Structures are given as structure tokens and as C-alpha cells.
Amino acid sequence: MAGNHQIIVIGAGAAGMIAAGRAAELGDSVLLVEKMERPGKKILMTGNGRCNLSNSRDMDGFIAQFGANGRFLQSAFRRFFRDDLLALLARYGLECRTKANGKVYPTTDNARDVVRAFQHYMADGKVTVRFEVSATGVLVENGRVSGIKTSVGDLPASAVIIAAGGSSHPQTGSTGDGFHIAAALGHTIVRLRPGLVPLVATDVAQAKLMQGAGLRNVRVTAFRCPAGEIDLSLVPGVDVGRGFDGQRPKLPIIESRTGNAVITHFGLSGPVILEMSLATIDALENGPVSVSIDLAPDMDSDALRTELQQAFDRRGEEPYRDIMKDFLPLKLVQPFAAMTGAPPDKLGKQITSGERESLLDLMKSLRFDIQGAYSMSTSLVTAGGISLQEIDPGTMASLLAEGVYFCGEVMDVDAGTGGYNLQAAFSTGYVAGESAASFV
Template sequence: MSRRIIVVGGGAAGLMAAGQAAEAGAEVVLLEKMAQPGRKIKISGKGRCNITNSAELPDFLARFGRNGRFLRQCFQHFFNQDLIRFFEEWGLATVTERGGRVFPAQGGAGDVVAVLQNWLETLPVSLRPGSRVDELLIEDGCVRGVLCNGQQVLGGAVILAAGGSSYPATGSNGDGCRLAAEAGHSIVPLRPALVPVETDGGLAARLAGLHLRNVGVRLLINGRKQVDAFGELLFMKYGLSGPVILTLSGLIGDALRAGAQVGLLLDMKPALDEQKLDARLLRDFAERRKEPMASVLRGLLPEQMVPVCCAETSLAAERLAGEVTAAERKRLRGWLKSIPFTVTACRGFKEAIITAGGVSLAKVDPRTMQSKLCKGLYLAGELLDVQADTGGYNLQAAFSTGWLAGRSAAAQQRREEENES
């Protein structure tokens, strides 16, 4: 039987797995169904590619929730500083930005893919684009290869790294989970994650295109506060997007699927409590008492929000600031601290950054990424049921699980060859 390793999927996990297996001495065939590998990497981080985060291991793992402990061992083998060193050794310098986010210092996502491809070209890796894997070839509980484009491709190990279902135009359509299920693995239902949300009413549409950098967001489920968040937000014609919304979208989606009512309250002045904001308003209105409200509000809000604020609070734009009553000031203060939105839906896989759910971790060995159900089958990347916030965490998990799967598969192949000799 051929001792080569077959990698299914040319994303972050697959590219890393193929290269690490080859560096460890294996012959590798990388099957990618798209015309080029790394298509999802190229659109990550809005084309900048947030490759990892500088957070320490405990904080990093915490971003993945209860399933984060599964990643501990692969992170101990290959973690953020290892990934940074890898890219820098191949000529791609990095820079750490706000929130510990790590990006290429120059260029962007295309350069990340180019580095990975250049690396693979120096190794015994046969990249085969346009290769759709339809079936795993399994015999007596061991994987023997795959059925690809109607032809058998035999190998001693298969690494499944075919991604989730997000951004299907890049090739991620759930094939990896389907193949894993055929090998006996349980699949936690797939759902879009880190995704924008839709809201009712026309308020978001009136503010479409407006980007807020420092906004507070309170999530309400059935009228009760669940969590407060802070960050960047973007108004869309259909609702809300931006990092702070994407981070909350997992909780929002779970609540909507459970039939709950979901609301969001936007705080335009999160650094000021009600008392301090009232003092600010009193001061501004006194100092600028002869100016119209539209002018005064431009010192408090982005210009695009001023007419919306006037309409929502029933304050005429031409009203002089010195004429505003205490009741009107209270109404304005309440709106600035709690702009209400009712969430009606999360957007779909076409706009989801990642896929939640995937192959259950119960039957995957975290020490090697090998299946506990099918010898020689390894699983890595987004098809696993591990998901985190935005900030480089998910891409690091893909690279790290790919690293461990590639190294483990090559080591197992080497042991079998030694036993046969």
C-alpha cells in the first residue's frame, strides 16, 4: 500500500498540514477542489489577513469557550509565536495591532497565501487543483485513500481539512463534515458564525455605511440583559455588522433558534455614565445656547446620525440649544445611551466568517488529530467543532491543528515503515 499522505483541502489547515507532513519526510498529495488554494485566506481580515493573536495561552483558549481545552496540546506544539516566526523566516514580517491582532506588516492576505505556496514548492508536495473528493476509501476500519474526480487516489493516511460551510464561493460547502460523517463521526449541526444580523424597522438602513469605532452594545434576550460588549460597529441596509456584532452573533443565533426575542441597545457614549453625560449636555447647551440643535449635536455624534437623532428624539434640528427643556434633554440622553434595535435574523453562510458546529471532538485525539474511529484518518481546521471570536484566533487554530495533523500523520507513516522493514 502507498505510504503517501493525502491532504483534502487547500485552506490554512490543509496547506500547513501538507507542508509539515512533507518536512517530516512524507510524500504528500494535496487535493484542492478550487482552481487555486487559499481562497478563503485571501479574503480574511478584509484582505489584510489577521493571522493570529498575541494573547497568552490561557486567554487564547478561553476565546473558544468550553471546547478550547481540546486545542491545548496542538497549541503547545505550534502556537502564535511559532506561526509568526514561520512567516518571518519566509520573508513576511508581521505587526501587532490593537487587541493583539497580528497582521502582515506590508501587503496582505495574498502575500500570506504566496508564502505558503512558495514553501510547498520546495517540498515533496503534489498540489492538484480542481480535485473534488467524493468519498473516503475505508477498509477494515482503516482509511486507504479517497475517490477523487471518479478516480481512486491511494495513500496510507488522509488528512481532512476541507473547511466548514462559510463563504461557499471559496470552496467551503460542508464536504469535509460529510466525509467525516461517512467515516462514523458525529456532526454538531453547522450554522453560520461571526456573521452580521438583520434588524427590523428602517433605522439601520438610514444609517447604512456609517462606521462607529467606539460603541457600547448591550444584548437583551427576552428583555433581560445577557452581556455588554464594546468595539466597532457598521450599519448596513439590512441591519448591523462590524466586529462587536460578529462577536455577539453566536449568542444571538442561539437565542433566535430557541424562539427568543433578541434586542440590542447601542450606547454612543460608553465612557460616560448617565450623570456625566447629563452634565456634558448641560454644559454644551449652555455654552452654545444660541446655536441650533443640529449644530450642537455634531459635537456629540457623527454628522450622518444628527438628523436621525433629531427625528428619533422629536427634537427639531433648528431648535436653539438654550430652549431645550429638562424633559427633552432626558429623552436625548436616554437615546444616546440606549438606541434600540430588534434583531430578526442572522445572515447566512455566504457572509459568515466561520462555521459553528462541525465534527464532534469526542472521537478526535487532541494529541495527534487522528480519528478514534478510523485509523489513518486525521481531521484539522474549520471542520472541527471549535470556534472563537474575531481577532486571529480561528486562523491560528486552523494552522495549529493542521501542523499537528501533518506531523502526526508523517510520524505514524514512518513508524509503520520501520515495523515492516
């Protein structure tokens, strides 16, 4: 390794690479230590390998995606936002495009190109990168940073940027080390929990029977009560929850969203479930939680009843099972037949009004009591982290240890899916790099 460095960055993820690149661009000598054998392992997984790196929403809409902690990001976003990120990537030959849903991807649809662009950025600034070096602590002398402790010994520095990520998908290297390092400096770590994660049903056996059912364009509503006590008249007609500013859920509703979901062998997954998972898991701290899925949200009960009745009349000589296939995903046909009490081979004309009403009720409110989140390791993002009360939002500097800076998921910021988390990592990383450079 070349001599001493003024700035050490811990972690070569999205936040750490841009922080190192920016500090080096401003003329500082920068060392980036990464515990894995190569950089950006998590970036490679993002957007199913295509890297959804930002979103076309305006800044207020962007900030709303982060919930109550979003305001903390405002100054970082003012300093370095989507267009700045795209301009930086374009400097290294990588163009991006915005899809109709607002998500921004590299035109190559290849996350590897994003990692490559940041490697070039760092190489331009002559950042020294050391792989397979694990940081274990920050060295402080007389209240000021003097370096870091690592698996290969102490390394001196005048400023340290902690960009070690969260603790989800630990195989990427994000194993929560940043929390321990910050806690040793006196920082508060806001309770860690999975931020975007599947939900585990209390009745796993029920879920298992429906395993593999893909639910398209359904309305999922999470309630603060057991499934048996759900009052469907409270289901809102619009989406409510994080990111829908001005639409605050009214008790006992936790969140309600339309979109796609899937029933798994343990419970519920899919985009709409992941988006609702954090609020749902947090609500579980205070009592029972359940989820109601409306499989036909575009039709009210009366309209659906008429449709079902017409289908049973028109196709009276066909088995119940075949008629249901027109209304339900295949994987729900058998379990729904069992739950309505009508044998699947019963003819349409023999279906009683009670059986039809049971089917209608199930289609308008398929319910699951929820026992918890699937594992942290499968979450897309870590909620909680270093308390924002102890970080200067303008500089990303620690308010407790002079010369220490934070950026990315190690802080208590997390958003839903859509490119928000990566943009936050890039924006805060850029600011941390710039601030550390001006500090030294």
C-alpha cells in the same frame, strides 16, 4: 499525476497546506487535492488582505477566545504555537510583526506572501498538488482508510487528512464538503451557524433610516429579552463574554463589549457586533433577543444630561440639528430628532426638558430587537462542525475511522477576530500532518 501517495490532504487552505508540508517534511509522499484553481483563497481575504495570522496573547488567553471548546486545542498549541509558526515562515523568508493591539501580521502586510511561504514549504517536501479536484468521500476497507473518492475518480492512500474548511464565504471553495465527508464516516456534525456575522434587526426600516452611522467606542450589550424590557441597571461596567475569562455574563445579559459598530441597511455590523454575534444568535434559539447601544459609555446619565443642557443653553440660538452634530454621528441626527419628537430646526433654547431626556435616553440606550444573523456566506468563520468528542486532541485523529485526521475550521472550533482562527488552523494542521505521517 505521479504514482500512489501515502497521505492525501483534502483542501489547500491554511490547515491543509501546513499539514501537507509537515507530513512531506517527515518523508511521506503527499498528495494535496484542492477543488479551486489555486491554493489559499480564503487566506488572501484575511485581515483585509494583510493576513492577521496569530496573536501575542499567552496560551490561556488564546484558548479563552475559543470559548468552551478551547481546551481541545491545548495539546496542538503546546506542539506548535505562534513562535513555531513565525519560525517556519521566517525559514521561507517571511518575517512577521506584532501590532500594538497584539495582532500578528507579515511585515509585508500581504496575505499572498503567507500563501507563497506555504507553497515553498510544500514544494520542499515534494508535495503533489492537484487543483480543480473535488473530494467527495473517504474510501474505507476493512475499517481502514484506503483512499478518497473525487471528481476525477478514486485515489488511493493509507491516511487522509480532511482540511476542507467551514462553509462561510463559499466563493473561496469552503462550501462545507468536509462536513458531508465526515458525516458519511459516522461523525457527528455540531449544528453549523455563522460565527462572526452582522446581526439583522427586527425593525429593518429603523436601521435603514440610520444606515451608514459609524459608532466609535460605544458599549453594546445584548439582552435575552425584547428591547422594550431592557433593564439598563444590569449593564455591566466591564466587558463580558467569550474571551473575557472570569467575567461571566449574568442573565439576562448575553454579552457586553466596548468597541466600534456600524448601523447598516439591515441592522448592525462592525467589529464589536461580529464578536458578539455567535452568543446572540445562539440565545435567539431560546427566546427574544435585543441589543442596547450606549453611545456615550464614558459618561453616566447625569454627566451627559449636564453636558446636553449646557450645550442647549450656550447655543440657544442654533438649531437642534447643529447642536446634536457635536454629540452624534451625522447619520443619526435626523432619525434621533424624529425619535425625540423635536423638529431639527427647533432652537436650542426651545428644547424642552422632555425632549432633552428623550435624546439622553436614546444616546444611553439605542435599542434594536434582533431577528437573526446575516447570511452564513458573509460570516468570517463557521461555528459548529465535526464534534470534538470524536477527535483525539493529541493527534487530530478520527476516533471513528482509522487513518482519518481533521484540522482547521472543519472541526467544531471557532474564535473571535484577532488571528486566533488562523493560528488554530496552522497548529491543528501541523499536528494532523505529523500524526498522519507517523501513522503510515
